[in-house]
Structures are given as C-alpha cells and as structure tokens.
Amino acid sequence: MKVGNSITPKCEKLTNVQLRVQWDNIDWRKVEKHVNRLQIRIAKAVKEGKWYIVKRLQYLITQSYYAKLLATRRPSQNTGKRTAGIDGETWSSPETKMKAALSLTDKKYVAKPLKRVYIEKYGSKKKRPLGIPTMYDRAMQSLYALTLEPIAEATGDRISFGFRKYRSTHDACEQVFGCMCREDSPEWVLEGDIKGCFDKCDKISCIMNCQCAVPSIWDDPTEVCEDGNVFV
Numbered sequence: 001m002k003v004g005n006s007i008t009p010k011c012e013k014l015t016n017v018q019l020r021v022q023w024d025n026i027d028w029r030k031v032e033k034h035v036n037r038l039q040i041r042i043a044k045a046v047k048e049g050k051w052y053i054v055k056r057l058q059y060l061i062t063q064s065y066y067a068k069l070l071a072t073r074r075p076s077q078n079t080g081k082r083t084a085g086i087d088g089e090t091w092s093s094p095e096t097k098m099k100a101a102l103s104l105t106d107k108k109y110v111a112k113p114l115k116r117v118y119i120e121k122y123g124s125k126k127k128r129p130l131g132i133p134t135m136y137d138r139a140m141q142s143l144y145a146l147t148l149e150p151i152a153e154a155t156g157d158r159i160s161f162g163f164r165k166y167r168s169t170h171d172a173c174e175q176v177f178g179c180m181c182r183e184d185s186p187e188w189v190l191e192g193d194i195k196g197c198f199d200k201c202d203k204i205s206c207i208m209n210c211q212c213a214v215p216s217i218w219d220d221p222t223e224v225c226e227d228g229n230v231f232v
Helices: 016-024 028-047 051-063 065-073 094-103 135-155 169-180 203-213
Strands: 115-120 127-132
Touching: 016 094, 028 051, 028 065, 028 135, 051 065, 051 135, 065 094, 065 135, 094 135
Parallel strands: none
Antiparallel strands: 115 127
C-alpha cells in the first residue's frame, strides 16, 4: 500500500508507552536468526566470487528492520552505553531505543563530529586521545558492520584472532602452543608494536579499501577526512 493512500493522520505518532511495549516484546532470537541468515548468504557469495549478490544482500541488511533493531541494541548494551557523544544523548530507556531504531536510515546521513577526550595511557605519562561518536553514529556503524563481518570472516586469515567474532585469547594461546610445542619449533618470539600506527596511516587508502566492500558509504573519499578523523 502506498503511503499516500494511508488513512492514518500524519500527525499521529507512537506514544512512549507504545514504543516501550514494542521494544519489550521484540523476539530477539527471531531477529538474530533473520539477520544471521542474510549474513550466511553473504559469506557464501563471497567464497563463490559472486560480488553482485554480495552487494544486493548488503543492501537488504542495511534496509532491514531486524538489522536496525540489532544495530540499535549493540551500542546500548556495551560498556560505553552511558558515555554520550557531542549531542549528550544516551539511549537508556526502551522507548528511546525503539524510536532510534525506527529513525535509523542512511538517507542524507551525515555523521556528527567526535567528542574528543583524553585518557591515561598505561605505563606512560602521555594521554591517549579517544574519539566518542554519538549513539546514532554508533548504531549506523553497527548496521554497516553487520554487512562487513561476513566478508571479513570469509576472507580473513585463518589464524588471526584480534577483533574477530567468536574468537578469544584462549584460541590464540592454543594456536601459539600448537606452533611452539614441536621439536623443530623456533626458540624466539618477536613481538612488535608500530608507534602511532593509526595516527600516521593514510586514511584515504583505508577508506578506499573499505569502499571496495561497501561502495555506497562514501561518494568522495577526499571529503570525509577532517582534522585527522574519519567521518562516515
């Protein structure tokens, strides 16, 4: 049915009580199952090299009501849920979460600047800069992460464990033990750390690499870098 033919008045909006009930009655198992089904299809298409199918499925996820519910729930449940961005908003109530999920869209979307704070760096007197996005921007990042995670898992290194879903430190320790327990195992392990890696890296190149996976995020990569921060 076309929106123009609807008999519902345009001024009518869901009340806070209705939003709360709607959020509290969400079947999260059904939501996760629906999104996971699309992600499995993306991973399968990546392995088969059918990138045109990958693009279509990614579009379906970014427009999916269930995916938007998951994207809204993720930033409102992690450890930084009480930390607001520059707009001062925190989605602490069911009605605000439901309202955010219904308003989540990438049409004419422009991310807000990051809230810059400095935290103490362990073992040093220097402070580490930390950029805090708004809750809405975090939800948009989570929404697009749902489309990128299947690609990362399908193309990622089999023995990499950093920032990988369903992988932990124990898995990395098991891999290290398997490599070091043999008689012909190396005697030394080299640990390296690149100083200021993300501060010095070419952000345009990073954006272009991401653009290969989701080309609809940025139209002109040269216009999204500002003061060393990447706005998507």
